[in-house]
Amino acid sequence: MTYASDSSESDSDWIEVESSVLPDTTADLDSSVTSHTLEITLQSSxxxxxxxxxxxxxxxxxxxxxxxxxxxHLMLLLGRLxxxxxxxxxxxxxxxxxxxxxxxxxxxxxxxLQNVLLWFQQEYQASQLDEEVRNSIEKYQLTDLHSLVALLRSLGYRTRIVNNMIATPVREERGNKQQSRNKKRGGSREQLSTSCDKSPYFQSNAKQSRSQQFKRPRSVRMNHTASDEEFETPKKIRKKLVATDREACISHSDKYIDEWLEISVEEDWVPVHCKLCKLTNAYSCVELATPNxxxxxxxxxxxGKVRDVSARYCLDWGGKYAKMKPDNDSWLRILSLWCDSRDEEDRxxxxxLMSIQLSLPSPSTLSQYKCNPIYILERHILKFQAIYPAxxxxxGxxxxxxxxxxxxxxxxxxxxNWLKEGRVISKGSTAYKLARGRTKPGSDPKQERKxxxxGKWQTEIYIAPPVVDGKVPKNEFGNVELFQESMLPSGAAHVDIPGAAIVARKLGIDYALAMVGWEFHGIACHPVFRGVVVATENEGVLLEAWREGKEEKREKEKVVREKKVFERWRRVIRSALIKQRVDKKYKFTDNQMD
Incomplete structure (x- = not known):
């Protein structure tokens, strides 16, 4: 028996109870829960x-x-250039x-010119310039290369700044895969050469044993100081660099140089070596730039004048590097913003540049023929292409x-499709090529459709039937095919305004919807209509009626808007009057409300 007592309370408030120990049921509960599991499989809909x-x-x-x-990014780089x-x-x-x-x-x-370049390499120091010029150079992050360009231009030499623009990549996954492959194989040529330059073997102050000098690692053979025979490609396209140039390039930093300059010498653009400051060939600058x-x-x-000179510096300009461009048409449109005018010098x-590519040997692999800008294999001719003349x-x-x-x-x-270009097939012309077409829905799939x-030489410009007595000529669907401006019928006008068909129908003017193209949506092609085609004498009447209708619509909208404004103001004033009347009748004050 147990008793409890408190000095502040009497003993009558307490009741005697027998002590008992409750059984521990948590273990049984846990075992029952863990021993029975419920699995629910949801089917994906x-x-x-x-x-x-x-x-x-x-x-x-x-x-x-x-x-x-x-x-x-390309536009920003061009703007910076x-x-x-x-x-x-x-x-x-x-x-x-x-x-x-x-x-x-x-x-x-x-x-x-050679002496000026030599002086700039040995004697020029940016610290000798005025403070104002140095501040300007630091503000725009100009380098000594830009100072050399300014010097040559001041002397009257035609000088260009050449930039190998590297924009944000589109195919990142492919690059990651290539990096992983290079790691498995021991690294790429550039990575191996960089690692070799940093190794103690190439440091003149490092002490090496006699066994290390004779036992060279395999990766050492692929460095900047290797012989020309080891670097020479099977096609022997790349020109050999001068030994002095190669030795001088070893001491420069591992950072690639993607900017150099060109000078016009005897009506030909000659590159200038970035480090040695002397005239050289194009492939010497390529060796210093970022590979691939x-x-x-x-x-x-x-x-405001920019030129694409990739063909001068890229040996495989139309092959591998042409595939690397995600959208060549977009690049041409962007480039046209800076080199819109085409003069005789550009041509x-x-x-x-094309003669440089022609002087190179013909491709030696199928992939090089695929994107070559000069040659094409017969197997690579597409479905809608052909050799002309036959x-x-x-x-070869x-x-x-x-x-x-x-x-x-x-x-x-x-x-x-030729009609979409504003051309029709000439009379008496036969098909230059028969191609296999897609099988129409509902037809026999085994039966081939030709x-x-x-070709363009088999077509002529489309001339639409003229307008007669105010009647617009229409096709079998009651429209006018206006894919090109030249397809507009003689004596007709294209009125491209919204709601023109409704106004023409109210006035009783003969018109036809202008079909300007096709669009694909909903697993089918649908025509695109824009405006109407009417006779020239009815164009002024249609436009005048459309302006009057637009003015009437604007007046109606104004009346509706003013009516809504008055109604809202009426509600505001009415609510204010009701509040004033209630406050006056019951004599509400701010203190009473609180």
Whole structure:
């Protein structure tokens, strides 16, 4: 028996109870819970086909976003190049750099050019410039290379700034895979050469044993000091560098140099070595730049003028590097913003760049033929392409396949697609090529469907029937096909305003909807209509009626808007009056409300 007592309370408040020990049921509860488990299997109601379409749309959207980011980066790099080129033409910077040059080197000649470059390499120091010029250089992050450009331009030499632009990549996964492969194989050539330069073997102050000197690792053979035979490719395309140039390049930092300059010498652009400051060939600059990155090599000579000179520095300009560009059409549109005008000098340089590619040996692999800008294999001719003229002789044979010039490859289209270009097939022309078409829904899939393809030389400009007595000529669907401006019928006008068909119908004017193209959605192609086509004499009446209708609509909207405003103000004033009347009747004050 147990008793409890408290001094503050009486004993009558307490009751005697027998002590008892409660059984421990937690262990039994845990064992019962853990021994019985309930599994619920939920069946996924997502359609696999629908999910695959969603994944495909997501991938396309992500790729489009990457391409936009890539193109935006290219535009920023081009803007930066234009800014730097403009700063190099600034008179303040040119006069400051020219003031450091000795007087006997200021004459303009080819012999003196070598001396100027040598003086700049040995004697030029940016610390000798004025404080204002140095502040400007630091503000815009200019380098000694830009000072050299300003000096040469001040002396009258035509000088370009060449930049190997490296934009944000679009195919990141492929690069990660390549890096993982290089790690498994022991690293790429560039990584091996960099690691070798950092190793104690190439340090002159490092002490090595006699066994280490004779027992060289395998990776050491692939460094900058290796012999030319070890670097030479099987095709022998890359030119050998001078031994002195190679030895001088060893001491420079491991950072790649993606910017150099060109000088016009005897109507030809000659590169200048970034480190040695002397005239050299294009491949010496390529050796110092970031490898496998020659997608966009551009040059700027004056403000607002940029040239694509990738063909001069890239040996495989039309092969591997052409595949690396995510969207070549977008690049051409971006480049046209800076080099819109095409003069005779640009055309001559284009011919020189093409002659450089023609002087190179023909491709030796199928992948090089795939994107080569000059040659094409017969097997690589696409479905809507053909060789014209048909009796042209091939320029060679590769593995039993005939090789043609790409100038002889012409695009082919069907009758409908040529009509979209504003052209029709000439009378008496037969199909230049028969291709296999897609099987129509509901037809026998085993039965092949042939489509007729025609070349541009088999077409002529489409001339639409003229307007007669105010009646617009229509097709079998009651529309006017207006894919090009030249397809507008004679005596007709295209009125591209919203609601023009409704106004023409009210006025009783003969009109036809203008079909300007096609769009694909909902697993089918649908026509795109924009505006109407009416007779020329009815255009003014239609536009005047449309303006009057638009003015009437604006007045009606104004009346409705004013009515809503008055109604809201009426409610506000009425509520204020009701509140005032209630406060006056019951004599409410602010203290009473609180």
């Amino acid at each position: 997502v359609n696999k086909r629908k999910q695959s379409m969603i994944d495909r749309c997501i991938k396309l959207y992500e790729r489009a976003q990457k391409i936009r980011k890539h193109n935006t 234009e800014l730097v080129s403009r700063l190099c033409s600034d008179q303040l910077l040119q006069s400051a750099v020219l003031s450091l040059l000795p007087l006997h080197l200021t004459t303009h000649s080819h012999t003196n 990155s020659f997608q966009y090599v551009v040059a700027s000579e004056r403000e 001559l340089e284009d011919k020189q 009796d042209v002789l091939p320029v 044979i590769f593995r039993g396949d005939r090789v043609y010039h790409r100038d002889n490859v012409m695009e082919l289209h069907t009758r409908e 489509i007729e393809l025609f």
